[in-house]
Amino acid sequence: MQWDLGLQGLAVLGAMSLGFGVVAGLLVGKGWVHRLWATAIGTVACFGVGLLTSEWLFGWATEEELQPNVDGLSRDEVLLSSLFTTAAVVLVMRYLAHRRTSHASPTAVG
Incomplete structure (x- = not known):
């Protein structure tokens, strides 16, 4: 089955x-700049992973097999993949921030 993600499906994916x-x-x-970067990276990552999840991983399924389906978007599957993607983004960004601050501040050797 050929699935085409419609405008409403893209809008829902973008909002999610x-x-x-x-x-x-x-x-x-860790500050506003760090938060803005995390928001931007998280948004782009969730959009990309959600698009791949809906169209590539579950594009073979019929509309009856995947409910709810919003204009070609497999909503539940995208929500689950976005949850995992957000967790990964948060963990990686926290790790990188911790690593950067631990290397930036020299320890006093006495």
């Missing part, structure tokens, strides 16, 4: 991605 991106920004912490 932005929401998960904002959650990533809030969970990362």
Whole structure:
């Protein structure tokens, strides 16, 4: 079955991605610049992974097999993949921030 993601499906995917991106920004912490980067990276990552999940991983399934389906978007599957993507973005960004701060501050050897 050929699935075409419609405009409504793209809009829902974009809104979900932005929401998960904002959650990533809030969970990362560490100042406004760091939060904005996390929001941007989380939004783009969730959009890309959600698009791949809906169209590539579950594009073979019929509309009856995947409910709810919003204009070609497999919503539940995209929500689950966005949850994992957001967790990965938060963990990687926190690790990189921790690594950068631990290398930036020299320890006093006495």
